Amino acid sequence: MSANRKVKIAVSAALTVAVMITIFIFSSQNGNLSSGASNGFGAWVLGVLGIDIPPGQTASDVVIFAGLKIRNLAHIFLYMCLGGSAYALSASLWGIKVSLRPSRVLFSALCAFGFSLFYACTDEFHQYFIPGRSATLRDIGIDCIGIALAVIIFAAAELIIYAVKSNRNKANTN
DSSP, X not given: OOHHHHHHHHHHHHHHHHHHHHHHHHHTSOHHHHHHHHHHHHHHHHHHHTOOOOTTOOGGGSEEETTEEHHHHHHHHHHHHHHHHHHHHXXXXXXXXXXXXXXXXXXXXXXXXXXXXXXXXXHHHHHTTSTTOOOOHHHHHHHHHHHHHHHHHHXXXXXXXXHHHHHHHHHHHO
């Protein structure tokens, strides 16, 4: 195994663990602390976007995009980070010949998605035991949006780079 590949594995593993720890820390907050953080961050985002908080609502209740609230968007963002770092780790671990790259991309995508989904499920289970928090399938579904976005973006980027390099190599051999 090359030193370059070892570095890629170490960096992507460290990023994956760092994201998992971050998610765990946020999930460990009790309901009041979590709501306060969501409202504070939500108020900041709404201020940046120039959106007023409707009377009788908190900042975290305001729908920001596509029916999603700040808390939902935070789930998507964090799980995009997890899905992306897990994809990078999986792709680094499966060092396969260049000719097999498309198959490896699919395998890496499935591994990253499955791993991240498993973590989302365990995170929701963990929240069940935190005062003021709950475990919901809806949150897992929202997490899956972030995971899928990251995995699709990373896999597509890798396939595009592979296609460009393959075309360059073919042009250079002719």
